[in-house]
Amino acid sequence: MATVAVQSFVSAPLRIPKIAQFKIGICQLKVTTEKSANILNARNLIQAAAEQGASLILLPEMWNCPYSTNLFAKFAEDFSDIDSAPSLLMLSEVASSLGVTIIGGSIPEKDAGQLYNSCPVFGPNGELKAKHRKIHLFDMGKPFPGEVQFKESDNISAGEKPTVVDTDFGRIGIGICHDIRFPELAMTYSARGAHLICYPGAFNMSTGATLWELEQRTRAVDNQLYVASCSPSRDSAGSYMIWGHSTVVGPMGEIIATTGHEEAVLIAEIDYAAIQWTRESLPLESQKHDDIYQFVDLLRESPNS
Amino acid sequence: MATVAVQSFVSAPLRIPKIAQFKIGICQLKVTTEKSANILNARNLIQAAAEQGASLILLPEMWNCPYSTNLFAKFAEDFSDIDSAPSLLMLSEVASSLGVTIIGGSIPEKDAGQLYNSCPVFGPNGELKAKHRKIHLFDMGKPFPGEVQFKESDNISAGEKPTVVDTDFGRIGIGICHDIRFPELAMTYSARGAHLICYPGAFNMSTGATLWELEQRTRAVDNQLYVASCSPSRDSAGSYMIWGHSTVVGPMGEIIATTGHEEAVLIAEIDYAAIQWTRESLPLESQKHDDIYQFVDLLRESPNS
Numbered sequence: 088m089a090t091v092a093v094q095s096f097v098s099a100p101l102r103i104p105k106i107a108q109f110k111i112g113i114c115q116l117k118v119t120t121e122k123s124a125n126i127l128n129a130r131n132l133i134q135a136a137a138e139q140g141a142s143l144i145l146l147p148e149m150w151n152c153p154y155s156t157n158l159f160a161k162f163a164e165d166f167s168d169i170d171s172a173p174s175l176l177m178l179s180e181v182a183s184s185l186g187v188t189i190i191g192g193s194i195p196e197k198d199a200g201q202l203y204n205s206c207p208v209f210g211p212n213g214e215l216k217a218k219h220r221k222i223h224l225f226d227m228g229k230p231f232p233g234e235v236q237f238k239e240s241d242n243i244s245a246g247e248k249p250t251v252v253d254t255d256f257g258r259i260g261i262g263i264c265h266d267i268r269f270p271e272l273a274m275t276y277s278a279r280g281a282h283l284i285c286y287p288g289a290f291n292m293s294t295g296a297t298l299w300e301l302e303q304r305t306r307a308v309d310n311q312l313y314v315a316s317c318s319p320s321r322d323s324a325g326s327y328m329i330w331g332h333s334t335v336v337g338p339m340g341e342i343i344a345t346t347g348h349e350e351a352v353l354i355a356e357i358d359y360a361a362i363q364w365t366r367e368s369l370p371l372e373s374q375k376h377d378d379i380y381q382f383v384d385l386l387r388e389s390p391n392s
Numbered sequence: 393m394a395t396v397a398v399q400s401f402v403s404a405p406l407r408i409p410k411i412a413q414f415k416i417g418i419c420q421l422k423v424t425t426e427k428s429a430n431i432l433n434a435r436n437l438i439q440a441a442a443e444q445g446a447s448l449i450l451l452p453e454m455w456n457c458p459y460s461t462n463l464f465a466k467f468a469e470d471f472s473d474i475d476s477a478p479s480l481l482m483l484s485e486v487a488s489s490l491g492v493t494i495i496g497g498s499i500p501e502k503d504a505g506q507l508y509n510s511c512p513v514f515g516p517n518g519e520l521k522a523k524h525r526k527i528h529l530f531d532m533g534k535p536f537p538g539e540v541q542f543k544e545s546d547n548i549s550a551g552e553k554p555t556v557v558d559t560d561f562g563r564i565g566i567g568i569c570h571d572i573r574f575p576e577l578a579m580t581y582s583a584r585g586a587h588l589i590c591y592p593g594a595f596n597m598s599t600g601a602t603l604w605e606l607e608q609r610t611r612a613v614d615n616q617l618y619v620a621s622c623s624p625s626r627d628s629a630g631s632y633m634i635w636g637h638s639t640v641v642g643p644m645g646e647i648i649a650t651t652g653h654e655e656a657v658l659i660a661e662i663d664y665a666a667i668q669w670t671r672e673s674l675p676l677e678s679q680k681h682d683d684i685y686q687f688v689d690l691l692r693e694s695p696n697s
Contacts, residue, residue, distance in 0.1 A: 223679055229672045249684065268676060270575045270614050271685040297645055298613060305610040308603060309575050340602055367534045371573060374528055379553065380576040381688045 096390050099280030104257045112136025112144040113353040115333045117320045125151045126177050137185040139354045143256045146192030147319040148264050148287040154327045156242040163195035183213030188254045192287040193263050201244040206261050208252050220246025221263035249275045257282035264288035267302045275384045277310035282359050286316045295330020308340035311365045321348035338365040401695050404585030409562045417441025417449045418658040420638045422625045430456045431482050442490040444659045448561045451497030452624040453569050453592040459632045461547040468500035488518030493559045497592040498568050506549040511566050513557050525551025526568035553691050554580045562587035569593035572607045580689045582615035587664050591621045600635020613645035616670045626653035643670040
């Protein structure tokens with residue numbers, strides 16, 4: 088037991104951004120062992136999404152690199168040197184040439200001898216607006232019989248902070264794959280005023296079938312906001328079989344759009360007015376009992392951050 | 393912004409009780425406007441559950457009284473005077489005569505001029521072991537077109553604390569209906585070492601279809617414990633149409649047993665070893681980042697409470 092002093096903030100007020108109705112494009116990319124092919128393919132599908140009217144585009148976890156821990160170092164890029172980072176450079180170029188905002192899934196990031204599983208965010212001028220490093224690494228404990236042991240932290244270092252980014256399309260919180268298993272991260276984003284949480288992720292066949300949709304719907308319902316996920320497509324020949332099923336969920340837990348396990352561009356209409364009327368209809372936030380429990384966001388800097 | 397000093401506890405260690413494998417009986421009762429008929433019917437279904445081997449028995453929300461706010465006062469009982477409380481007296485009698493533990497759903501409670509929506513817990517000696525007063529009352533905000541306004545707090549006062557009760561069948565946390573919408577309550581119970589959370593509830597047709605199963609599976613998965621729910625059966629003639637579908641969910645979110653909307657006795661096998669191997673397989677608790685967020689249980693008294 089310890090007594091700790093914490094700053095307690097109320098939730099940031101919901102501000103509806105100027106552009107509250109728009110199309111999101113989810114690129115469920117096929118990932119190969121050829122980095123250059125992955126980059127070209129991603130560019131093509133981003134363009135296809137933009138051509139279908141998407142102005143906010145989401146990519147999957149580890150889209151430039153197969154999900155094999157021994158390949159992360161080889162495929163990693165330095166986020167502080169974009170001109171030498173082919174994946175990031177493409178995202179910057181395509182964001183500005185199409186005038187779209189890109190939540191860039193994740194790629195391996197190298198920084199000071201460490202590797203991270205990191206999501207870059209590019210604005211429509213091509214600038215790197217934010218970066219989220221996966222906080223909760225997927226470390227299995229004792230595997231079930233027949234299950235393959237997997238410990239992401241053997242190769243990857245953990246991010247140390249939540250990431251919200253203000254875009255033309257609202258305030259967006261980012262979580263990568265296993266980050267979705269922690270209600271605390273979604274609560275953090277909700278309290279900071281997020282409209283949408285984007286989860287690039289690559290769930291496997293077992294947790295994919297049982298938990299992928301459940302977790303997305305739950306985070307949306309419990310926090311009364313939008314959730315969008317983007318998985319790589321399934322590669323039946325790969326060593327790590329991916330579930331796929333990228334999805335967009337509305338603030339009442341309704342599935343707005345979803346897809347199977349093949350490569351796909353998924354387009355969904357988002358309207359943040361739905362957040363407002365969902366919260367007006369059932370004001371969960373004001374029904375919480377802060378005399379009984381409190382959730383503390385230790386790194387929040389101010390009531391409006 | 394305020395700076396508050398809080399006591400920070402780690403989660404209570406999981407203790408597997410002596411009886412870790414047992415059958416739970418869920419009595420999805422039909423509720424009528426006749427209190428005496430409701431009591432007799434409940435007794436019969438409790439007995440039926442016990443005859444099928446259930447040693448822990450769960451009843452629905454408001455099982456002695458239709459869910460009509462104008463009836464609550466008439467049907468209410470005083471928990472401090474069981475000899476004058478027919479519903480409680482029956483539960484005490486049947487618990488001791490059958491030697492079962494009963495999580496008694498809820499009935500209207502009267503205390504000092506207030507009404508509560510309260511769950512009584514009876515041990516196998518017939519003693520009232522605990523009482524949970526519904527904390528989160530179902531107060532709708534602005535109804536959707538066609539929706540009926542509903543404000544439970546017009547008639548009912550809110551409970552002021554979480555309830556965990558140590559039984560022969562483990563440590564049990566209790567939430568009533570709308571309590572399930574708040575992840576914080578389930579997190580409280582999990583941190584206090586609960587094996588099972590029981591949610592008596594009477595979701596309506598709309599949130600029943602969309603959220604009832606989702607919320608139960610989520611609370612189980614996010615906290616890696618068992619969840620059991622018990623609804624009244626549907627009464628197509630009633631003014632408040634109830635979803636039904638009482639369910640038992642395991643710590644990986646798997647549905648162990650469920651039913652439709654008719655009156656039913658549902659029997660499910662519980663084995664707390666599943667909690668242990670779920671947590672060993674994926675130790676979510678130790679993967680939380682208490683340098684980023686903390687959940688504070690303000691009323692917890694000690695690391696073991």
